[in-house]
Amino acid sequence: MLIDTHCHLDFPDFAEDIGAYVARAEAAGVGRMVTISTRVDRFASYAALAERFPSVWCTVGTHPHGAHEELDVTAGQLVELSRHPRCVAIGEAGLDYHYDLSPREAQAQGLRTHIAAARETRLPLVIHARQADEDMAAILTEEMGKGAFSAILHCFTAGEMLARTGVELGFYISFSGILTFKTSQALREIARIVPLEHLLVETDAPYLAPTPYRGKRNEPSYVVETAKVLAEVKAVSFNDIARITTQNAKRCYWKMDHAAPVPQVA
Numbered sequence: 001m002l003i004d005t006h007c008h009l010d011f012p013d014f015a016e017d018i019g020a021y022v023a024r025a026e027a028a029g030v031g032r033m034v035t036i037s038t039r040v041d042r043f044a045s046y047a048a049l050a051e052r053f054p055s056v057w058c059t060v061g062t063h064p065h066g067a068h069e070e071l072d073v074t075a076g077q078l079v080e081l082s083r084h085p086r087c088v089a090i091g092e093a094g095l096d097y098h099y100d101l102s103p104r105e106a107q108a109q110g111l112r113t114h115i116a117a118a119r120e121t122r123l124p125l126v127i128h129a130r131q132a133d134e135d136m137a138a139i140l141t142e143e144m145g146k147g148a149f150s151a152i153l154h155c156f157t158a159g160e161m162l163a164r165t166g167v168e169l170g171f172y173i174s175f176s177g178i179l180t181f182k183t184s185q186a187l188r189e190i191a192r193i194v195p196l197e198h199l200l201v202e203t204d205a206p207y208l209a210p211t212p213y214r215g216k217r218n219e220p221s222y223v224v225e226t227a228k229v230l231a232e233v234k235a236v237s238f239n240d241i242a243r244i245t246t247q248n249a250k251r252c253y254w255k256m257d258h259a260a261p262v263p264q265v266a
Contacts, residue, residue, distance in 0.1 A: 001031040002227055002242050003249040004220040005174055006092075006126065006154045006202035009035040009056065010045050013206040013217055022053050025220035029242070031055060033220045034253065036092050036126060036154075038063035040073045043081050050086035057256060058084075061091035064128055065101040067110035078117035085259040090118040091126030092154060095139075098131045111139060118149045124172070124252050125151040133158050137165040144169050152252060155204045156190070163190050167198050172252050174200035177210030177218060180229045191233045199234075200252065201226050201245050 004025065014021050025033060037046050037059045046058035060081045062070040078090055093114035095107050102110075111127075118125035129136045136158075143149070153166045155176040166173055173194045178184055191199075201223050203209075209218035210225040231241035250256060 001246050002029055002201065002223055003032045003034070003246050003253075004030050004203050004205070004223045005034050005152065005200045005249050005253070006036050006176075007033055007205040007220050008038070008207075009033065009049055009205075009220075010042070011206055014219075018049070019053075021219050021221075022055060025223075026055055028221040028224050030220050030223055031246075032057065032249070032256065034059065034088060037061045038092065039066055040070055040077070040081070047084050047086060057086055057088045057253065059089040059091055059126055060084075060087055061089075061093050061114055061126065062110055063092055064094050064096045064107040064110065065099065067093070067102040068106035069102075071106055071109060073110075073113065075113050075116035075120065078114065079120050082117065082121050082123055087123075088253040088255040088259075089124045089126050089152075090114050090121065092128045093125065094128035094130075095132035095136050096128060096130045097135075104135075108135070108139060112143065115140075115143045115149055118151065119147050122150070123255060125149060127151050127153050127171075128155070129153060129158055129162065133162040137162055140169060140171075141165065150252065152200060154202060155208070157187060160190050160193070163194060167194060171198070172200050172248060173198050174202045175226060175230060176202050176204045177208045177214070177222065177226050179226055179233075180210040181214065182211070188229075188233050191230060196234060196236075196244050197248060199230065199241075199245055200249055201230060201241075
């Protein structure tokens with residue numbers, strides 16, 4: 001089994017036939033999917049998907065692109081929403097200096113709020129980091145000094161320094177379809193140095209479809225292709241990388257195996 005640790009099943013790209021996408025993933029051996037929150041005010045839609053499909057779980061948080069629009073969201077509110085039995089993480093939150101769609105101060109403030117919620121709940125923080133390696137490493141290191149928390153550096157495309165910082169802090173490093181691109185040799189070299197016990201795989205669907213589906217709409221079933229390349233990079237079998245990343249995902253998203261079931265509506 002594989003776990004797609006990061007996808008966006010609430011996006012309009014999947015609206016027409018969400019059931020078919022979930023079924024294809026399950027048929028491909030992707031036993032669990034985590035649909036990731038980008039806006040706290042849309043949490044009900046993520047929870048509804050997770051309630052509808054037993055293989056789907058969700059998170060709660062604000063993407064850095066919209067940080068300035070949800071600065072009034074408190075750590076306490078995140079904690080309260082995360083009590084939903086199908087919510088397994090806080091985020092995604094972080095720093096994105098590539099697009100700079102939200103003021104950097106707002107992004108940093110939002111990130112620290114999410115860290116506080118992750119610390120209190122013991123749920124992992126899903127981190128978005130793009131072209132902000134130094135600031136991200138500094139904030140994560142500083143915040144860890146205030147109290148431990150767990151996290152995932154999702155869709156990792158940053159440099160070796162941030163990868164090493166993440167590993168030193170005990171975080172997970174998640175690789176997406178970008179790992180399979182011909183132009184991603186440097187990223188594969190970083191994946192090679194990340195210890196097996198820190199590795200996760202994801203799609204970030206509907207974005208970043210892996211080779212051989214590049215240019216098409218990404219979907220959770222395609223995480224298999226990323227796992228194949230990661231296995232090659234780590235010089236282990238596909239079955240081994242599937243087992244290892246699944247164990248890691250279950251350890252990280254620990255609530256999956258401890259949450260009370262959601263009553264099914266007849």
